[in-house]
Amino acid sequence: MGVSTAAALAEEFETHRPRMFGLAYRILGSAQEAEDAVQDAYLRWNGTRREDIEQPAAWLAKTVTNLCLNRLTSARARREQYVGTWLPEPVITSGGTLGPLESAEQREAVSMALLVLLERLTPRERAVYVLREAFSYSHREIAGVLDASEAGCRQLYRRAARALADARPRFAPGHELRQRFVESFVAAAREGDVVGLEKILARDVTWWGDGGGKVAAATTPILGRENVLRFLAGVMAKFGSAEVTYAEVNGAPAMVMRTAGHLTAVASFEGSDGVVTGVRSVVNPDKLAFVERQLAAA
Template identity: 65%
Template structure:
């Protein structure tokens, strides 16, 4: 590959990574997918590529579809709850997140919802909502008819809800709630936690069978508060916890020494925390560690 061609690919890399991550829910697999696309781009006949951006998006999308087929089989035997790999987003890794809709599109909660879709439905939805592709462009990328793409999009929306119906709070309000949660948890403030949590709040933990974690969700304010005040301290002794932006929203990153051991993401609706998603699977914290410059 010539230097000029390599430089051209690098201009597209952030967008391609964002596409692959939204498709796969895995930062490591997204990196591998983009690298595979790079190899294909380097070996392709450039004379036959009129629009590199569209060509690369099609390649990445189809590589992701291949990976999703095997990923779904692996997740059926996954130990405990499956959550997407967290990504620090304050550095623009997933592109500009200047609107509530863009932040919501990369939220942990949205990526979990996307798991309800078939691989092709997911591809259509992501290309349409996250990258503003028209149905004709999507049809060309997936080698489908435009009518079929419209049908797949409608089916995806029916499964996960209309775009724009979710209203995440401002980043400032999100951080305020996360900070209040951390303070109440540290202080053992029962009343403070009850004020922050929705009545139907759900606590999810992803240990992947690698570390101790609740294998089933903890549901309801009373049970979550009891866990936070009673059970959580046993697992968090020695953790150094800080607030940062993960997947477009305020989150907690916990370290022991220099090693990231957990990321806690929060979904907030109508001023209350409705979900807490805790990633403690060490394999799925590798990308965050690398973002922070840790081995």
């Protein structure tokens, strides 16, 4: 392969990289593993004769999906041994890292809440669901990706949709309301305003913290307003010494905390009826590495 041909192939691959990363991330729930899967796809792309790739986008989608399916098997085993609550790696999405998020449906498709729910699915159910919901693939196209029958893919999709239907929130607050949730929470936490926090949090609020055994975090979900308030009483002092900013993370406003110049937490908020019903806080430094790089490049 000549230098100019190799350069042209590399350039062509780069035009597909963002879409392939978005696909891999949705299937895997890990930005770092998604980057690795896309890089593996590049190596295969580079080692395949160009005349054997009739439709680059379709070839790459199939390659990346199957690489992700292989990775999911080992990832599931690791997550079963994970210390504490496992949450997806956060990704700043305002720059288009996961593709256009112009509608509520597109934003929900990359939300922390939905990515957690996708863990309930088998690897093939997850791949079918992501291809159908996030990328609008037809069942026929999905069958081509998975080397399966169209009827089989329809069945996988139905099973996935049923498994998620009851667990998905009935109401997703709009962008402005989510932003108010985050700002109100941060303001109250900074002031040590327990009464203010009490007003913000729903009675049945849940707090999930992912420290991965690397840093201190609740190892099980904290259920109920009183328990969450007790937990926050022990960590509110950190807000006074930290730099807190906001960013669009996984399609929604989120809190980004830096302490002594290092990224130490990214928290996403869910709500309903004007109060916060759930907070997912990622403090595992390994899972913050991708966001750290995004912030450094901004």
